[in-house]
Amino acid sequence: MKKYNLYCIVLFLFIGAQAKAQYLQDYTGRPYYLKTNDGVQGNPLLTETWYTATVDFANGKTANAILNYNLRGDELLFKNPKDSAVLAFVEPVKSFSIKGIRLEESDQADITFASGFPAVDDQTNKTFYQVVGDGKIKLLRYYKKKVLESTEFSSQIVSRTLVTSNSYYLFANNQMVKIKPSQKTVLAAMNDKADKMQEYLKANKVDFKSDVALAKLFGYYNSL
Structure with missing residues (x-):
């Protein structure tokens, strides 16, 4: 009986160590510098708030992370749980899901973003889309931050501001079609x-x- 209990304890510790290693590996990232001094006003990220999300990696692993999406640089970012440093994922991410998010452009509260779709227009197969409708035919929403230049009345000063643009795509038969x-x-x-x-x-x-x-x-x- 004692040997059995000892075996259970060792097994538990082994599984716990493996789970911890898996967890830390999921958070492997590379340092990322978020530009804030290039004279452009506005936030390049999807939202002002960093949300806790469920991340599904391309290799089948899943983890939770505090993340945001850089719409200007088309880069998925997360905060290091140790020191909150901003990092970019090293392992390819297939999708991420956020509950209770609030976007000005969408009335969905629980949102999933996914990548891996065919390249179209300026997007690549690494671009993330909001999955509005899922199934055989998908309705996807693409967000982008663009720089809008404007000159104030009776002034030669040009201001540069980030604005959010978005568009919809139908994904069916492995093809992307832009629609309204x-x-x-x-x-x-x-x-x-x-x-x-x-x-x-x-x-x-x-x-x-x-x-x-x-x-x-x-x-x-x-x-x-």
């Missing part, structure tokens, strides 16, 4: 279930400016 969500464009993508979708739209008033409503619409289609 509307009944016409969405139904065109779902024409193989046109009758069912027409019934859904008659029974439900869909606000095509709402990510919550669009998520329900795509959820229904992908359930058929």
Whole structure:
């Protein structure tokens, strides 16, 4: 009995050590310098707040991290849990999910961002998109910080400010198509279930400016 208890204790310590090593390995990152002195006003990050998120790595591992997304540099960042230093992930990240987030552009509270989609326009396969609608056909939302230059009235001073732009993409059949969500464009993508979708739209008033409503619409289609 004593040998069994000793075995259990050793096994527990071994598993605990392995879990700790895994945890620390998940937080491996490289130092990242966030530019703040290039004369551009505004925050280059997705949000002012750094959120705790669940991170899914490309190799199948999962970890929690306090992170943010640099929309200007297209870089996923996290804070070192030891000293809060800003780091960039070393291991490729497949997706990350945040609960209770508040974005000015979206009414979804629980959001998942994913990468690995085909390169399109200025984006690469490493770019992260908000997954608004998930399934066979996905509706993705892309965010970008752009520099807007303006000259004040009766002045030669040019101010440079970061502004957020966003756009939607349909992902189907391994292709990315940029769209503006509307009944016409969405139904065109779902024409193989046109009758069912027409019934859904008659029974439900869909606000095509709402990510919550669009998520329900795509959820229904992908359930058929």
